[in-house]
Amino acid sequence: MEENFNPELLDAAAELSAENPEKSYQIAFTGNGITLFKISIVNLILTIVTLGLYYPWAKATSLSYLYSKSTLEMEPFAFSGTGKEMFVGFIRAFLILIGIVCIYTYISYSGYPFPAFLFYITALGFIIPFAIHGSLKYRSAKSSWRGIRFGYTGDRNELLKLCIKGFLYTIFSFGLYAAWFVTNIRQYVLGHLKMGNAEFEFKGDGTDYFVINFKGYFLTIFTLGIYSFWWQKDRFQFFVDNIRLKHHEDKVVFRSNATGGDFFGLIIVNALILFFTLGLGFPWVIIRNLEFGCRHIELNGNINLDQLQQEQGDYSDATGADMGDLLDFGFTF
Amino acid sequence: MSDLYEALFYDGIQSKPHPVYINYSYGNVRVFDYQNNLIAEQVLQQATVSETAGQLYVYLNAQKTSFVVLPPAHPLIKILQAENKVNDSSWFAKLMRQKILLLASIILLLGIGLYCFSIFVLPNIALALITPKQESKIGRQFFDAYMQSKSIDSNATVYLQKFADNMHLTDKYQLHAYVVYDTEVNAFALPGGYIIVNTGILKKMKSYEELAALLGHEVTHINERHSLKSMLGSISASIFLSIISGDASGITAFLVNNAEQLRQLSFSRKLEQQADDASIEIMIKNDINPRGMISLMKRLQEEEAIKVPELLSSHPLTEDRIANAKTKTAAFVNRKFETRKDLEKAWVSMLK
Numbered sequence: 001m002e003e004n005f006n007p008e009l010l011d012a013a014a015e016l017s018a019e020n021p022e023k024s025y026q027i028a029f030t031g032n033g034i035t036l037f038k039i040s041i042v043n044l045i046l047t048i049v050t051l052g053l054y055y056p057w058a059k060a061t062s063l064s065y066l067y068s069k070s071t072l073e074m075e076p077f078a079f080s081g082t083g084k085e086m087f088v089g090f091i092r093a094f095l096i097l098i099g100i101v102c103i104y105t106y107i108s109y110s111g112y113p114f115p116a117f118l119f120y121i122t123a124l125g126f127i128i129p130f131a132i133h134g135s136l137k138y139r140s141a142k143s144s145w146r147g148i149r150f151g152y153t154g155d156r157n158e159l160l161k162l163c164i165k166g167f168l169y170t171i172f173s174f175g176l177y178a179a180w181f182v183t184n185i186r187q188y189v190l191g192h193l194k195m196g197n198a199e200f201e202f203k204g205d206g207t208d209y210f211v212i213n214f215k216g217y218f219l220t221i222f223t224l225g226i227y228s229f230w231w232q233k234d235r236f237q238f239f240v241d242n243i244r245l246k247h248h249e250d251k252v253v254f255r256s257n258a259t260g261g262d263f264f265g266l267i268i269v270n271a272l273i274l275f276f277t278l279g280l281g282f283p284w285v286i287i288r289n290l291e292f293g294c295r296h297i298e299l300n301g302n303i304n305l306d307q308l309q310q311e312q313g314d315y316s317d318a319t320g321a322d323m324g325d326l327l328d329f330g331f332t333f
Numbered sequence: 334m335s336d337l338y339e340a341l342f343y344d345g346i347q348s349k350p351h352p353v354y355i356n357y358s359y360g361n362v363r364v365f366d367y368q369n370n371l372i373a374e375q376v377l378q379q380a381t382v383s384e385t386a387g388q389l390y391v392y393l394n395a396q397k398t399s400f401v402v403l404p405p406a407h408p409l410i411k412i413l414q415a416e417n418k419v420n421d422s423s424w425f426a427k428l429m430r431q432k433i434l435l436l437a438s439i440i441l442l443l444g445i446g447l448y449c450f451s452i453f454v455l456p457n458i459a460l461a462l463i464t465p466k467q468e469s470k471i472g473r474q475f476f477d478a479y480m481q482s483k484s485i486d487s488n489a490t491v492y493l494q495k496f497a498d499n500m501h502l503t504d505k506y507q508l509h510a511y512v513v514y515d516t517e518v519n520a521f522a523l524p525g526g527y528i529i530v531n532t533g534i535l536k537k538m539k540s541y542e543e544l545a546a547l548l549g550h551e552v553t554h555i556n557e558r559h560s561l562k563s564m565l566g567s568i569s570a571s572i573f574l575s576i577i578s579g580d581a582s583g584i585t586a587f588l589v590n591n592a593e594q595l596r597q598l599s600f601s602r603k604l605e606q607q608a609d610d611a612s613i614e615i616m617i618k619n620d621i622n623p624r625g626m627i628s629l630m631k632r633l634q635e636e637e638a639i640k641v642p643e644l645l646s647s648h649p650l651t652e653d654r655i656a657n658a659k660t661k662t663a664a665f666v667n668r669k670f671e672t673r674k675d676l677e678k679a680w681v682s683m684l685k
Contacts, residue, residue: 041436042428068383076385078397147343147398308348
């Protein structure tokens with residue numbers, strides 16, 4: 001797939017205006033396993049003692065730590081979400097889900113299992129985009145760099161339409177459409193993600209993603225799984241290389257330099273850590289993943305990061321974010 | 334007024350930092366521009382302090398958009414960090430100040446506590462909440478799951494049911510007795526009134542008294558809710574393991590698929606003896622010679638000599654149980670019991 005990306009990258013480089021000189025931006029992650037391990041243990045103790053109620057606070061502390069150790073141009077990101085906000089969201093999300101399960105059970109026990117099933121699927125179909133939307137709004141509004149907030153300006157109904165369309169097409173194409181579905185969602189989400197007055201953009205095309213997965217799937221089978229690391233590398237590259245950050249006429253281009261071998265090392269060592277520590281080494285795995293991401297993403301462009309303006313407002317409703325947690329779909333951006 | 338130090342300030346309006354002077358006195362952080370105008374201030378206790386790559390970040394508002402950065406080795410860093418730590422009285426901060434070893438021990442203790450709770454306390458709470466009617470439903474589900482891989486000897490089942498109905502076995506549950514094609518010398522009870530007797534054990538028995546002893550034993554497990562208790566114990570244990578390993582789907586899998594494991598549940602020696610004793614009483618009430626229990630035990634012991642069947646492996650110390658049965662039935666050694674024609678008839682028909 002690399003041949004497909006290079007011309008585009010060259011185009012992107014050519015698009016850079018001459019006003020600001022082109023430069024590389026440094027991103028790094030400097031967290032350490034021991035500290036995250038300690039935070040996780042303390043969080044676990046408090047979560048057990050409070051019978052799970054501490055969970056939102058636990059999440060806030062570990063996110064704060066991870067953000068504070070992620071840097072762009074040597075300056076850390078900051079996470080300002082609080083346990084209290086997430087707790088309120090958690091309760092709301094929990095009540096909504098309980099409500100749905102109760103209605104489902106009631107209809108089902110009244111002797112209408114099929115309508116009950118339809119209701120359940122429809123409700124989840126509405127809730128997942130709602131959760132993605134809420135998560136993005138909350139997480140981005142609570143993320144900042146040099147005091148400049150991120151922000152998500154997408155529309156919930158638009159996202160819902162995209163999801164319904166994608167869902168139906170995927171079903172009727174026996175799963176083939178999934179590559180376009182994922183790409184469209186990413187395009188929409190990143191296309192509405194902002195960092196102050198700078199805008200993100202995702203230029204990926206569903207066809208490219210389909211080819212990556214098609215090739216990856218069959219080669220993984222033919223090579224008895226060995227190719228999966230290179231498939232992983234291709235997917236990572238697809239997601240990273242298509243991201244742009246635009247600020248007026250200027251832009252920053254994202255580029256992955258991770259190789260299949262790098263992914264092989266990351267995944268195998270992670271698995272060994274988890275295996276030999278009986279899962280206790282989980283914090284080190286998180287640290288390694290974040291380090292890996294920062295080490296293998298290059299940012300080049302001409303945006304003057306001193307010129308970002310605060311443009312995105314605060315947003316403190318964590319219901320969607322917590323719903324995402326409860327449904328446990330790992331949606332990250 | 335105490336000293337002013339140079340620092341960088343981000344105002345939350347634009348990303349460009351401003352060079353400022355910072356002052357810390359009486360718990361307050363104050364930020365001044367180069368013209369000595371106060372541009373921001375906050376009580377240290379309300380600020381968030383964090384360190385990245387040697388630089389100290391003092392966030393002045395809750396949104397973390399307005400903050401001061403002190404470069405590495407700045408004279409204020411140690412002071413601010415120390416005061417911020419002391420003032421943070423949250424449980425999180427208190428625990429974070431402890432050694433990892435202590436924290437690990439707390440986790441271990443909590444884990445053991447949680448384990449004990451889920452094994453000893455939780456099952457009893459659930460036991461009190463489940464009504465016999467619900468118990469029958471649960472039993473039915475396990476029965477259906479178990480039967481998917483087994484077939485019923487329908488002729489023998491009709492007479493076994495008749496046999497069980499003619500004995501006064503239980504008031505609490507509706508009893509369903511089944512004979513299942515299986516050469517294994519075994520019989521077991523499911524919660525809520527289900528008794529399953531293998532053709533294997535049926536063929537070993539020589540008299541209807543032995544069958545009565547077996548049914549009396551199994552029905553006691555049902556009446557005393559032994560199976561339900563054991564089942565709840567296993568479920569609690571698997572829930573505990575699921576929580577520990579973070580795999581919630583394990584619970585569902587357990588409920589749906591593990592009827593087979595239920596069959597292999599072992600009861601404690603105490604519960605087994607309780608079932609034996611109750612069975613003897615049931616037999617006496619039914620005018621059946623309780624020494625049928627002893628011959629049933631001996632029958633099983635013979636089988637044990639060939640191989641250790643599961644019924645025995647979960648019924649430890651058959652020798653002791655025989656001794657116990659002998660003691661409990663000693664008073665009836667010389668008593669004459671009339672043959673129960675109805676039971677004998679069902680028993681004979683069962684073997685046809």
